Amino acid sequence: MINSRTEVVLNKYDYRIFTERCLDAVNQGHEVPHAVEFLSNGTFKVSLLMEDTANVLTGFDENI
Numbered sequence: 001m002i003n004s005r006t007e008v009v010l011n012k013y014d015y016r017i018f019t020e021r022c023l024d025a026v027n028q029g030h031e032v033p034h035a036v037e038f039l040s041n042g043t044f045k046v047s048l049l050m051e052d053t054a055n056v057l058t059g060f061d062e063n064i
Contacts, residue, residue, distance in 0.1 A: 006048040015044040021056045032056055 010018060015036075022032045033049040048056065 006051070008046050009039070010044045010046060012042065012044070015046070018046060018056065025056060 022034070025032050031050075035047045035049065037045040037047075039045055
């Protein structure tokens with residue numbers, strides 16, 4: 001368990017890429033536990049629940 005979660009706010013296009021990366025990771029036998037919150041401005045707040053899954057967010061630089 002980790003003390004702080006990795007979080008990022010994504011637009012709908014980046015969120016689609018994120019979900020594709022998650023599917024690729026799952027197909028390779030990895031788990032990507034995460035929570036998604038749809039925000040009122042039409043973006044998605046993604047929280048990764050395990051540190052070792054942070055590489056799924058590589059390339060997204062809108063960390064909060």
